[in-house]
Amino acid sequence: MAISMGKGSVGVLTGVFIASLAVVVAVLLLRTYNLPELKVAWKGKGAPRIELEEDEREQLYEALKGALRIPTVSFSPSEQNTTALEEFKEYIKSAFPRVFNSSLVEYELVGGYSHLFNVQGSDNSLLPYMLLAHLDVVPATPEGWDLPPFSGEEKDGYIYGRGSLDDKSRVIGILQALEFLFKKGYKPRRSFYIGLGHDEEISGRHGAKEIVKTLETRNVKLEYLLDEGFGVLDGVIYGTKRPIALIGVTEKGAITLNLTVNSPPGHSSMPPRESSIGILSAALSRLEQNRLPNLFGTGPEGSTFEQLANEFYWPLNIMMANLWFFNPIISRLMALTPSGNAIVRTTTALTIVNGGIKANVIPATATATVNFRLHPAQTVEEVLNMVSEIIMDERVILSAIKAFDPLPISPYDEENFGYQTLKRTITDLFSVPVAPAVCTVNTDSRHFVNLTESVYRFSPVVMTAEDLGRVHGLNERISREGFETGIQFYWQLIQNSDSDTVPVHRHSEL
Numbered sequence: 001m002a003i004s005m006g007k008g009s010v011g012v013l014t015g016v017f018i019a020s021l022a023v024v025v026a027v028l029l030l031r032t033y034n035l036p037e038l039k040v041a042w043k044g045k046g047a048p049r050i051e052l053e054e055d056e057r058e059q060l061y062e063a064l065k066g067a068l069r070i071p072t073v074s075f076s077p078s079e080q081n082t083t084a085l086e087e088f089k090e091y092i093k094s095a096f097p098r099v100f101n102s103s104l105v106e107y108e109l110v111g112g113y114s115h116l117f118n119v120q121g122s123d124n125s126l127l128p129y130m131l132l133a134h135l136d137v138v139p140a141t142p143e144g145w146d147l148p149p150f151s152g153e154e155k156d157g158y159i160y161g162r163g164s165l166d167d168k169s170r171v172i173g174i175l176q177a178l179e180f181l182f183k184k185g186y187k188p189r190r191s192f193y194i195g196l197g198h199d200e201e202i203s204g205r206h207g208a209k210e211i212v213k214t215l216e217t218r219n220v221k222l223e224y225l226l227d228e229g230f231g232v233l234d235g236v237i238y239g240t241k242r243p244i245a246l247i248g249v250t251e252k253g254a255i256t257l258n259l260t261v262n263s264p265p266g267h268s269s270m271p272p273r274e275s276s277i278g279i280l281s282a283a284l285s286r287l288e289q290n291r292l293p294n295l296f297g298t299g300p301e302g303s304t305f306e307q308l309a310n311e312f313y314w315p316l317n318i319m320m321a322n323l324w325f326f327n328p329i330i331s332r333l334m335a336l337t338p339s340g341n342a343i344v345r346t347t348t349a350l351t352i353v354n355g356g357i358k359a360n361v362i363p364a365t366a367t368a369t370v371n372f373r374l375h376p377a378q379t380v381e382e383v384l385n386m387v388s389e390i391i392m393d394e395r396v397i398l399s400a401i402k403a404f405d406p407l408p409i410s411p412y413d414e415e416n417f418g419y420q421t422l423k424r425t426i427t428d429l430f431s432v433p434v435a436p437a438v439c440t441v442n443t444d445s446r447h448f449v450n451l452t453e454s455v456y457r458f459s460p461v462v463m464t465a466e467d468l469g470r471v472h473g474l475n476e477r478i479s480r481e482g483f484e485t486g487i488q489f490y491w492q493l494i495q496n497s498d499s500d501t502v503p504v505h506r507h508s509e510l
């Protein structure tokens with residue numbers, strides 16, 4: 001049946017179309033101009049800045065350098081440098097005498113090499129909080145480094161060494177801030193714990209997990225917990241006007257999946273039509289080619305970009321403020337880079353492959369390991385089902401050797417003491433916008449979810465994209481200034497946490 005329309009109907013339809021377009025544009029603009037103001041001023045004074053003497057300044061750099069010289073390497077889940085872990089124990093005792101000798105501090109060793117400090121506050125009605133860091137590092141050989149990775153040497157204002165970013169600078173930074181606070185006569189009002197794990201790089205099973213068990217037997221509940229995270233990102237998020245602090249309010253889940261294919265072994269002169277290596281390779285290729293779905297906006301990552309909308313250049317600012325409309329474009333754009341892709345979906349990384357022993361032998365077995373990092377909107381069960389459907393080959397035996405769901409989303413509303421205290425301390429020190437974010441890597445903090453719903457991940461340092469590449473990479477280093485600012489952060493955070501009220505901010509020009 002043909003549909004005919006008179007001139008009048010076309011005019012009406014055009015009018016309706018133009019009016020709808022005008023409404024959409026008006027809504028987009030209105031939402032853009034109503035964006036939350038990120039320049040915040042806080043009611044009441046925050047903790048004053050630390051004033052350091054020149055010798056104290058030198059002392060803090062030396063404390064870090066000494067720690068970097070101890071190779072506390074976690075090589076594999078079953079191999080750690082225990083001699084170095086022993087040495088580290090003695091090292092921190094001698095570097096921070098006030099912390100270890102204070103009558104306000106109860107210290108204990110957990111799991112052999114992890115450290116737990118309970119700093120007694122004067123007001124027992126306030127729930128304690130906890131600062132977490134780890135002293136183990138990933139391996140490093142001197143090849144490709146400008147300065148040897150375990151020398152703690154300095155060049156052009158940067159202290160080099162494995163652990164200078166991840167995570168010895170925070171271990172030393174937290175202890176140094178407390179050492180200085182005790183030196184100035186500080187007595188906390190709110191009690192707090194410091195936990196220093198010794199096996200974070202290999203899952204935290206004997207370190208962080210044992211610390212949790214110890215605290216659970218004492219029925220400890222925490223007001224909030226702070227662990228490592230991405231920090232203040234400078235030029236890392238495409239299209240932003242200035243550095244931005246991201247507080248990790250959740251972290252992705254993970255699955256480590258082993259794939260095994262068995263087939264009859266034999267002489268390579270008479271190969272079967274399909275070998276174990278061929279079947280496995282095809283399965284791996286299907287996994288890499290068929291990425292898991294783009295879920296941008298179904299987890300807290302939507303809040304990150306909506307809260308930061310004002311910080312993007314035009315036209316990204318309008319797009320970020322109106323994800324309800326622009327989600328399809330933004331999600332596709334984000335998936336173009338590895339770091340953006342890690343935010344929008346469960347990622348699939350082929351990490352280990354093994355098969356074959358000799359050039360003229362058809363192997364009986366081929367194996368591979370695939371590491372998935374789960375988007376907050378997915379579960380282990382869902383991902384494993386999707387993976388089976390993608391592989392679609394019963395000859396490939398799947399076995400998950402490690403699997404956990406994405407971590408719960410910690411509160412980041414205006415009433416939350418931990419989030420707002422962190423936000424206040426960050427804005428006072430770095431004067432940058434702060435937003436909640438998904439942490440795409442895993443940390444020891446994931447073991448603490450039964451002790452508090454308020455688990456945050458943030459490292460107090462400005463990081464460029466190049467700096468991020470140094471974490472677990474070559475020439476890991478921290479600037480003198482960056483390290484001192486980090487200590488300043490813990491100095492202020494510890495004092496700000498003494499408050500019994502949630503920091504209140506008003507939206508205004510600073």
Ligand SMILES: CCCCCCCC/C=C\CCCCCCCC(=O)N[C@@H](CC(N)=O)C(=O)O
Nearest residue numbers: 165169170173200229441442443459461486487
């Ligand atoms: C005085 C303080 C100075 C502060 C300097 C801190 C600089 C830190 C900057 C960035 C750190 C980036 C955080 C990286 C976390 C990496 C966590 C990680 O690799 N986790 C592993 C192991 C695991 N726990 O599962 C992973 O595979 O995800």
Ligand SMILES: [Zn+2]
Nearest residue numbers: 166167200228
């Ligand atoms: Zn780390």
Ligand SMILES: [Zn+2]
Nearest residue numbers: 138166201472
């Ligand atoms: Zn690490």
